[in-house]
Structure formats: C-alpha cells, structure tokens
Amino acid sequence: MLANATAMTTVPAHNLQRALAFYQEKLGLVPQHQMQAGVIYECGNSSFFLYETASAGTAQNTTMTFIVENIEAEVAALKRQGVVFEEYDFPGLKTVNSIADLGGERSAWFKDSEGNILAVSQWA
Numbered sequence: 001m002l003a004n005a006t007a008m009t010t011v012p013a014h015n016l017q018r019a020l021a022f023y024q025e026k027l028g029l030v031p032q033h034q035m036q037a038g039v040i041y042e043c044g045n046s047s048f049f050l051y052e053t054a055s056a057g058t059a060q061n062t063t064m065t066f067i068v069e070n071i072e073a074e075v076a077a078l079k080r081q082g083v084v085f086e087e088y089d090f091p092g093l094k095t096v097n098s099i100a101d102l103g104g105e106r107s108a109w110f111k112d113s114e115g116n117i118l119a120v121s122q123w124a
Helices: 016-025 071-080
Strands: 009-013 038-043 046-052 062-067 093-096 099-101 105-111 117-123
Touching: 009 016, 009 062, 016 038, 016 046, 071 099, 071 105, 071 117
Parallel strands: 009 046, 062 117
Antiparallel strands: 038 046, 093 099, 099 105, 105 117
16 A cells, blocks of 8 residues: 555654754754745655654654665764764663674664654665
8 A cells, every 4th residue: 555655754853943953063964845844854865854842852762764875984974063872782782983783784873952863874
C-alpha cells in the first residue's frame, strides 16, 4: 500500500525559532519550505518537517539519522560548529572519539537544541 509513497521524518521543537537557529548555525541546513505549522528541510534525497510542540525532546530513542560517507569528517565538522556528541560505554554500545562501531555501521549521536537525539551514521 505505501511501498511507493515518500516517507518524511517529523522532528518536534519546544521553541521553533531556537530550533531553526540550531539547524542552520550548527548543522548548516536551510529551510526549503515555510508553512504555518513549521518548516521543511531537504537533505540529499530526503526531507524532514520541523514543528513546534510541547512534547519535543521526550523520546529516548534516535529521532533522525543523517547517513554520511565519512563519519570522522562529519563528526569533526559538527564539533567545530559547537555540536556536543553523546558518549556511551555500556554492554553492546561503546563510543570511541564519539563514534560507535556497530558491525557494518558506525554511528555518533548528539542532541539538538530541543533535546531530540539525532545521529550521523556511515554504513559499510
């Protein structure tokens, strides 16, 4: 039924203006479509919708992942922009220089200005 539909991630924000500044200044993204309810960003061949809601930042899981070709370079560039990465060290998940090797995938996680957990990943 939905196999040919386009899927789009929806990302919540407590404060839309603060989130817009974070996504532009820290991640280098520019809104492509302004709507009354929020904004749409386009990244590569995908997009996501950023909107304001009181429930932002409550999910304890990864909200969105950016797939990159060189995770070390992306993590370094994001750190230069002031992005702070999460560091994990527990069974099954350990980061080294902010990056975890998950066997076929390497990932690093950070929180946006609204407390949402985002990731950058490089697939083998």
